[in-house]
Amino acid sequence: MQRTLIxxxxxxxxRRLIGDIIGRFERKGLxxxxxKFVQASQDLAEKHYAVHKGKPFYDSLLKFLTSGPTVxxxxxxxEAVATARGLMGPTDGTKAPPATIRGDFxxxxxxxxxxxxxxxxxxxxxxxxxxxxxxxxxxxxxxxAWVTGG
Ligand code: DAT
Ligand code: MG
Numbered sequence: 001m002q003r004t005l006i007x008x009x010x011x012x013x014x015r016r017l018i019g020d021i022i023g024r025f026e027r028k029g030l031x032x033x034x035x036k037f038v039q040a041s042q043d044l045a046e047k048h049y050a051v052h053k054g055k056p057f058y059d060s061l062l063k064f065l066t067s068g069p070t071v072x073x074x075x076x077x078x079e080a081v082a083t084a085r086g087l088m089g090p091t092d093g094t095k096a097p098p099a100t101i102r103g104d105f106x107x108x109x110x111x112x113x114x115x116x117x118x119x120x121x122x123x124x125x126x127x128x129x130x131x132x133x134x135x136x137x138x139x140x141x142x143x144x145a146w147v148t149g150g
Contacts (some may be wrong), residue, residue: 005126007115034074128140
C-alpha cells in the first residue's frame with residue numbers, strides 16, 4: 001500500500017469542482033486518510049514547489065497556489081502514486097486525454113486543477129508538509145476486501 005498527496009488547487013475550488021474531483025479518486029477505490037481546507041501561505045507554497053524554483057513559471061505558480069483556498073487530501077491504496085497520476089492525466093490540460101481529470105476539466109497548463117505526488121519519496125515529504133501525523137486517519141472501509149481483491 002502507498003500513500004499520495006493530492007491537492008485540489010485554487011482553480012478547482014473557484015470552479016466548484018471539489019465534489020466532482022474527490023469523487024473520481026473515491027470511485028477508483030482509493031482510501032481517503034487525510035482531508036483539509038487550507039489557505040496556503042507563501043512559505044508553504046514555496047516549500048511545496050521548491051523543485052520548480054528558478055523556472056520561468058515559478059512566480060506565477062506560487063501566486064496561483066496562494067490565490068485562494070486549496071483542498072489537501074491524502075489517499076492510500078495499491079500503487080496509489082501512479083494510480084492518482086493516471087487519474088489526473090498529463091500536466092497540460094489540452095494534451096490530457098478525455099476521462100482524466102485534466103482531460104475533462106482543463107485547457108490550461110498552470111490551472112490544471114490538481115497536484116499529485118510523482119514518487120513515493122516525494123509523497124512522504126509532501127504529506128509531512130501539508131499534514132501533521134495525527135491528522136491522518138487509519139481505518140478500514142467496509143468494502144476493502146471487495147476493492148482490493150485477492
Ligand atoms: P505536474 O503538476 O503534472 O506534476 P509539474 O510538476 O511539472 O507538473 O509542474 C508543477 C505545476 O507547474 C504544474 O501543475 C503546472 C505548472 N507548470 C508546469 N510547467 C509549466 C509551464 N511550462 N508553464 C506554466 N506552468 C507550468
Ligand atoms: Mg509535479
